[in-house]
Amino acid sequence: MICFMFPGQPLSRPVPAAGDPDAAELAAMVARVAGLDIAGFRWLSGEGSENVKLQVSGVADSLHRLRRLRRYEGPPGLVAQHSMGIYAALVACGALREEEAIEVTWRVGMAMTPLQREGEYALGCVTGLTEDPLLALARNHRIYLANHNTSRHFLLCGKKGDIAAAVEEAGAIGAFSSRMFDCDAPLHTPLMAPVAGELNEIFAGYRYRDPWSRLMNHLDQRFLTREEIAPFMLRELMAPVYWERTYRALRREGVTTFYEVGSGESLRKYNRWIEVQGGE
Amino acid sequence: MKQLIIDSLRIxxxxxxxxxxxxxxxxxxxxxxxxxxxxxxxxxxxxxGVVVPDAAVGTKVFQSVRTMADYIAQHAA
Structure with missing residues (x-):
């Protein structure tokens, strides 16, 4: 069985496919719906942060890859997503149209931007430590584990000063690597609460269709029904991503082939790590 | 060493x-x-059986196949 898995926001700008009619059509759609010039990586109307540009470009890139993949693989048996990969994943399973996915990505990105005024947030990427010491670290520094990607790959999120201290301590207690990154919003943490009302309004404003491919959610590894999609979209922005559990659940469902439908290969590499480590 | 890279990373x-x-x-x-x-x-x-303790050492060790081989030659028991 085939699974299309959709990664979250890319770390750098996806390179648009020059001369490709699908890419051109999607770029025109992004310009019309979100006011973003993908080729020039600049706003045509309004103002948005660099992160919103990356979020919208990332979804457009996933949609482009999805179009090509569907032509030779057909519809997938299963769809999975990591973080903001949910919007393109909803297109893959027929619950949203491409234009709606681009619009909702842009609206969510813009709705999260004011959180920058609440405080300076940052991410801490920690590899090599297990979950228990990181949970203790998170408690001690009043920060959150935002991504449980594998048994040794985690993402922390919280106030910048707290993340800086936690990242330093992670290195001191044996992390192989620990680095800090800036971010607009404290994604996948309860710190998103100030914009929850606005996000809820956005998600409730779309008409979702019944998924034609099963869509596994990364929080509890159940398949989303049409009615559950909007509540999940809000909940997932305020709760951690559990990728390892999701990958193992997908394998138990009988998935043998995974396609990463987006830029980068982080999900493929997490899967490789999980497979090599084995066990449950 | 090259085979280890290919096998470990499943390239x-x-x-x-x-x-x-x-x-x-x-x-x-x-x-x-x-x-x-x-x-x-x-x-x-x-x-x-060779340990690379952290990313700082890793940056030096994983510069190339040759630096990996040199590190193993120096640290293998």
């Missing part, structure tokens, strides 16, 4: 002949990243 369609001994492994070379680095650390530990 399909790549043979040992495709990897240059002195080419950079990260960035422009094989394009490896921090997820790959930790996978190589585990691979080296399992195959040779």
């Amino acid at each position: 399909e369609g790549l043979s040992t002949h495709d990897i240059e001994t002195d080419a950079p492994l990260f960035g422009e070379g094989l394009g490896l990243d921090s997820i790959d680095a930790l996978q190589l650390v585990v691979g080296m530990e399992n195959a040779f």
Whole structure:
């Protein structure tokens, strides 16, 4: 069985496919719906942060890859997503149209931007430590584990000063690597609460269709029904991503082939790590 | 060493002949990243019993196939 898995926001700008009619059509759609010039990586109307540009470009890139993949693989048996990969994943399973996915990505990105005024947030990427010491670290520094990607790959999120201290301590207690990154919003943490009302309004404003491919959610590894999609979209922005559990659940469902439908290969590499480590 | 890289990282369609001994492994070379680095650390530990303690040492060790081989030669029991 085939699974299309959709990664979250890319770390750098996806390179648009020059001369490709699908890419051109999607770029025109992004310009019309979100006011973003993908080729020039600049706003045509309004103002948005660099992160919103990356979020919208990332979804457009996933949609482009999805179009090509569907032509030779057909519809997938299963769809999975990591973080903001949910919007393109909803297109893959027929619950949203491409234009709606681009619009909702842009609206969510813009709705999260004011959180920058609440405080300076940052991410801490920690590899090599297990979950228990990181949970203790998170408690001690009043920060959150935002991504449980594998048994040794985690993402922390919280106030910048707290993340800086936690990242330093992670290195001191044996992390192989620990680095800090800036971010607009404290994604996948309860710190998103100030914009929850606005996000809820956005998600409730779309008409979702019944998924034609099963869509596994990364929080509890159940398949989303049409009615559950909007509540999940809000909940997932305020709760951690559990990728390892999701990958193992997908394998138990009988998935043998995974396609990463987006830029980068982080999900493929997490899967490789999980497979090599084995066990449950 | 080249086979260890291919096996650890499960790189399909790549043979040992495709990897240059002195080419950079990260960035422009094989394009490896921090997820790959930790996978190589585990691979080296399992195959040779050699420990790469942190990313700072890893940056030096994983410059190329040659630097990996040199590190193993110096640290293998």
